[in-house]
Amino acid sequence: MSWDFFLGLFPQLVDSFWITLSLWLLSxxxxxxxxxxIAVMSVSKQLPIRWIALGxxxxxxxxxxxxxxxxxxxxVGNLIAQVPGIRSSFMxxxxxxxxxxxxxxxxxxxxxxxxxxxxxxxxxxxxxxxEAAKSLGLSTxxxxxxxxxxxxxxxxLPSLGGESIILLxxxxxxxxxxxxxxxxxxxxxxxxxxxxxxxLLAVAIVYVLLTFILTRGVALLERRxxx
Amino acid sequence: xxDSGGTGFLALVMFSDxxxxxxxxxxxxVTLEISLCSYLFGALLGLLGAWAKLSGSRxxxxxxxxxxxxxxxxxxxxxxxxxxxxxxxxxxxxxxWFGWRxxxxxxxxxxxxxxxxxxxxxxxxxxxxxxxxxxxxxxxxAAQALALPPILRFRLITFPLMLRVALPGMGNLWQSALKDxxxxxxxxxxxxxxxxxxxxxxxxxxxxxxxxxxxxxxxLAIISNWAFSLVGRRLNRGFA
Numbered sequence: 001m002s003w004d005f006f007l008g009l010f011p012q013l014v015d016s017f018w019i020t021l022s023l024w025l026l027s028x029x030x031x032x033x034x035x036x037x038i039a040v041m042s043v044s045k046q047l048p049i050r051w052i053a054l055g056x057x058x059x060x061x062x063x064x065x066x067x068x069x070x071x072x073x074x075x076v077g078n079l080i081a082q083v084p085g086i087r088s089s090f091m092x093x094x095x096x097x098x099x100x101x102x103x104x105x106x107x108x109x110x111x112x113x114x115x116x117x118x119x120x121x122x123x124x125x126x127x128x129x130x131e132a133a134k135s136l137g138l139s140t141x142x143x144x145x146x147x148x149x150x151x152x153x154x155x156x157l158p159s160l161g162g163e164s165i166i167l168l169x170x171x172x173x174x175x176x177x178x179x180x181x182x183x184x185x186x187x188x189x190x191x192x193x194x195x196x197x198x199x200l201l202a203v204a205i206v207y208v209l210l211t212f213i214l215t216r217g218v219a220l221l222e223r224r225x226x227x
Numbered sequence: 228x229x230d231s232g233g234t235g236f237l238a239l240v241m242f243s244d245x246x247x248x249x250x251x252x253x254x255x256x257v258t259l260e261i262s263l264c265s266y267l268f269g270a271l272l273g274l275l276g277a278w279a280k281l282s283g284s285r286x287x288x289x290x291x292x293x294x295x296x297x298x299x300x301x302x303x304x305x306x307x308x309x310x311x312x313x314x315x316x317x318x319x320x321x322x323x324w325f326g327w328r329x330x331x332x333x334x335x336x337x338x339x340x341x342x343x344x345x346x347x348x349x350x351x352x353x354x355x356x357x358x359x360x361x362x363x364x365x366x367x368x369a370a371q372a373l374a375l376p377p378i379l380r381f382r383l384i385t386f387p388l389m390l391r392v393a394l395p396g397m398g399n400l401w402q403s404a405l406k407d408x409x410x411x412x413x414x415x416x417x418x419x420x421x422x423x424x425x426x427x428x429x430x431x432x433x434x435x436x437x438x439x440x441x442x443x444x445x446x447l448a449i450i451s452n453w454a455f456s457l458v459g460r461r462l463n464r465g466f467a
Contacts, residue, residue, distance in 0.1 A: 058445075058449075059441075059445060061402075061448075062402075062444065062445040062448035062449060063406070063441040063444045063445050063448070064405075064406040064407075064409040064410075064420070064441075064444055065406070066409045066410060066412070066413075066420065067409060067420055067423075067437060067440055067441045067444060068441070070420075070423075070424070070427075070433075070437045071434065071437040071438060071441060074427060074433040074434075074437060075427075075433045075434030075435075075437050075438065076434065077433075078431075078433045078434065079434060169301070169302035169303065170302070171302075172302040172304045172305055173304060175304075176304075176413055183302070183304065183305055186305075187308075196312050196313070197309075197313065200305060200308060200309045201309075203305060204301045204305055204306075204309070207300060207301050207302060207305065208297060208300040208301060211299075211300035211301075212300065
């Protein structure tokens with residue numbers, strides 16, 4: 001292994017680093033929003049609503065993310081491509097780009113896994129606090145916004161942090177649908193230079209550093225919001 | 228182009244001559260095989276890792292700590308690609324390191340099981356470590372007082388008690404082993420997802436075949452979930 005070649009790889013990874021980071025940031029933040037809706041739906045008293053939420057969680061958590069990405073990119077993408085005139089529309093550059101399909105798949109996945117965590121957290125909110133809120137005459141919406149959800153986020157924080165780290169590692173699957181994220185770039189360099197180890201090792205190092213920083217961040221958050 | 232009605236697709240997923248039902252089913256069997264083998268290999272590594280972390284020796288603790296930290300920080304797909312291509316080399320170097328001679332050539336199946344199992348082992352280590360720690364100290368001391376040799380002590384006392392605590396974690400790891408097995412389709416190994424991909428691109432029913440693949444994975448997940456809950460009920464008998 002030549003060190004000059006190895007160290008020279010890192011500057012080439014900068015662009016793809018931002019793609020990985022944006023995939024992760026967007027999917028974990030939007031995913032958390034959707035997860036909150038799913039979790040609230042999953043404890044609803046209306047059975048059909050609850051079934052929809054639970055069915056969503058079970059289906060997404062029971063199938064590989066890679067299959068979900070293929071369903072969206074090849075399956076749905078193929079249907080979209082058949083819409084007459086779509087190729088000449090201004091939306092085509094977006095509809096053709098694997099990035100958006102990967103992002104959507106990651107959001108859905110994050111929503112299901114975090115939704116399940118939040119569902120458990122909501123059910124663990126102490127009954128007394130909800131009764132107290134009711135006795136103060138808070139409306140249902142207020143009770144959710146001021147009492148139940150803030151408490152649920154705190155209860156779920158350690159698991160949500162772990163989920164977020166898992167999501168960061170899941171972003172590499174975007175490389176299978178032509179996205180030039182870190183792994184996509186490593187594969188590209190691999191094909192160009194016929195060197196297997198170096199590009200993959202370089203990217204592995206980046207992930208180890210990223211995960212390390214993220215783990216620290218989550219630990220910090222936990223200490224800050226611990227009871 | 229591809230989609231005009233359901234009947235055309237239905238004929239293609241059935242078990243006729245030109246139907247993909249047979250290949251998909253065989254792919255599902257391969258998926259189960261690699262999941263199961265890598266899971267067992269991972270469990271073996273996990274026991275070894277848990278022992279290394281709890282043996283009290285600084286050296287083995289460090290080796291296990293580096294293994295679990297690094298493997299759990301790197302995305303599974305990256306590791307699968309890395310280990311799939313380097314598995315044979317790594318294994319031969321390990322063999323040479325132990326002073327044995329001879330060259331081992333991993334088959335595709337073995338390389339896949341090795342790479343998936345190597346990843347699972349790191350997660351297994353943490354599950355087993357936590358479970359062993361949760362076994363009450365007095366029980367181990369009682370076994371020691373009976374002068375049971377260490378191996379018997381582990382097999383008869385620690386292991387069954389630990390299994391009860393480890394089971395939920397092991398169930399989760401089995402679910403992820405099932406799903407992670409689909410990653411090896413990226414390095415060109417033919418399991419369920421790879422078959423689905425071939426079927427999709429040959430028939431142009433992309434949505435249909437990938438959804439079918441997803442449904443088979445979902446069925447496997449639900450069935451094994453149920454099996455784990457049965458085992459859990461059995462291991463938990465006698466405990467409140």
